[in-house]
Amino acid sequence: MKILTPALYSAPCIKRLEKPVLTKDDCPYDASLIFNAGVAKYNGQYVMVFRNDYGPTEETFRKVPIRTSLGFATSADGIHWKVREKTMFDSASLVPGEELMRLYDPRITVIDNVPYLCLAMDTRHGVRGCIAKTDENFETISIISASAPDNRNMVLFPEKINGKYVRLERPFPKYSRGKDSFDIWLSTSPDLVFWGETELVLAVEDVPYANDKIGPAAPPIKTEKGWLTLFHAVDIDSERGKNGWEAAWKKRYCAGIMLLDLEDPTKIIGMSRQPLIAPEADYETEVGFRQQVIFPGGMILEPNGEVKIYYGASDTVECLATAHVDDLLALCTESRFA
Ligand code: BMA
Numbered sequence: 451m452k453i454l455t456p457a458l459y460s461a462p463c464i465k466r467l468e469k470p471v472l473t474k475d476d477c478p479y480d481a482s483l484i485f486n487a488g489v490a491k492y493n494g495q496y497v498m499v500f501r502n503d504y505g506p507t508e509e510t511f512r513k514v515p516i517r518t519s520l521g522f523a524t525s526a527d528g529i530h531w532k533v534r535e536k537t538m539f540d541s542a543s544l545v546p547g548e549e550l551m552r553l554y555d556p557r558i559t560v561i562d563n564v565p566y567l568c569l570a571m572d573t574r575h576g577v578r579g580c581i582a583k584t585d586e587n588f589e590t591i592s593i594i595s596a597s598a599p600d601n602r603n604m605v606l607f608p609e610k611i612n613g614k615y616v617r618l619e620r621p622f623p624k625y626s627r628g629k630d631s632f633d634i635w636l637s638t639s640p641d642l643v644f645w646g647e648t649e650l651v652l653a654v655e656d657v658p659y660a661n662d663k664i665g666p667a668a669p670p671i672k673t674e675k676g677w678l679t680l681f682h683a684v685d686i687d688s689e690r691g692k693n694g695w696e697a698a699w700k701k702r703y704c705a706g707i708m709l710l711d712l713e714d715p716t717k718i719i720g721m722s723r724q725p726l727i728a729p730e731a732d733y734e735t736e737v738g739f740r741q742q743v744i745f746p747g748g749m750i751l752e753p754n755g756e757v758k759i760y761y762g763a764s765d766t767v768e769c770l771a772t773a774h775v776d777d778l779l780a781l782c783t784e785s786r787f788a
Contacts, residue, residue, distance in 0.1 A: 454742060456685075458685075459724075460727045460730060461727075463773040465773065466731060467529065470768055471769060476531065478533060479519075480504045481504050481521075482503060482506070483766050484500055484501070485500070485503075485762030485766060487768045491560075492558075496527070497565070498525070498768075499538060499558055500521050500556070501556065501762070504516070517540065518554050519538075519540040519541065521533055538584070539591060541553075552572045553580075554570050555569065555570040555747065557606070559606035562609075566583055570603065573599075575599065576598075577601070577622075579604040581617070600622045602619075602622065603618075604617050604620075607715065608669055615638065615640070616636060616638050617636070619637060620632055620665035631654050634664055634681055651710070652718060657786075662701065667681050667749075668760070672712070676719045678775070679710050680706070682746065683703070683704050686702075687700055701740075702729060703743040703744050704744055705725060705744050705759070706725060707726040707781055708782055721785075723784045726781065727759070729744055731769075737766070744761050745761055746762075756773075
């Protein structure tokens with residue numbers, strides 16, 4: 451366990467599984483870094499779409515090109531997963547020179563029993579966030595709408611609110627403020643194509659353990675008290691050195707939690723001023739491509755009140771932590787203002 455300074459720890463209600471739920475060893479194809487998955491319950495089973503960055507090893511990093519595929523896995527219990535032979539997307543099959551360069555960091559939201567994906571999309575002219583439809587077997591990706599650059603980390607709410615689709619998103623306005631300081635925004639749409647009514651939800655300076663950027667994580671889950679909503683929060687320290695394959699990796703990603711108003715989710719009812727999940731386990735802090743990264747992409751509320759939180763760790767493996775919904779709600783009581 452390697453805890454960076456300033457020391458950050460997970461909330462006591464968080465229980466980790468003893469090891470990651472999915473790694474490269476579970477894949478029947480070329481795989482290296484398996485992380486940042488979207489997870490949902492769909493047609494009586496758990497489904498997962500995960501990111502696989504493959505090609506280089508630690509020794510050949512920056513010499514061998516990185517490819518990205520999106521894999522699909524199913525599970526009966528949300529813990530033991532079977533990866534399908536056929537991927538959903540592979541950057542290796544793109545035509546050289548094509549505008550699209552890769553799709554990654556998938557989230558799944560099922561709305562009226564239709565599964566949708568939110569994806570980050572690298573293109574030759576910028577990073578875009580897109581919303582796509584998939585089929586009931588998760589074999590195809592049909593893009594419905596893609597943002598202008600630079601935007602990423604979109605997540606769709608699981609139902610319309612006041613007759614409109616709603617998404618959280620994280621634009622990164624490079625030139626406006628001279629440094630990374632990227633916040634969480636919300637937009638609505640009548641049809642998943644046209645997006646507007648954009649409002650700021652949470653800013654970096656509202657999160658005491660972030661000093662760099664924040665972004666949406668898993669699609670929110672509905673509770674009687676509000677939309678339980680995860681986000682990721684990044685702090686950076688120029689003194690940090692080698693924490694992974696690169697010469698230096700200076701960032702740490704934690705998961706945060708807040709509660710949004712059911713009728714007006716631009717309103718934060720409360721949040722925790724401490725991280726929900728901070729990097730602590732060895733596979734989060736000691737090994738992997740970019741250590742000290744917790745990047746949640748899926749959250750499921752079970753009938754018994756258990757919440758399953760799926761997150762990529764160290765950009766290398768996919769993990770699961772659980773907590774009771776009442777304990778998570780109890781954390782969301784503080785104001786976002788200090
Ligand atoms: C972000 C995204 C994520 C990744 C994280 C840490 O900007 O690229 O996919 O997990 O950085 O490397």
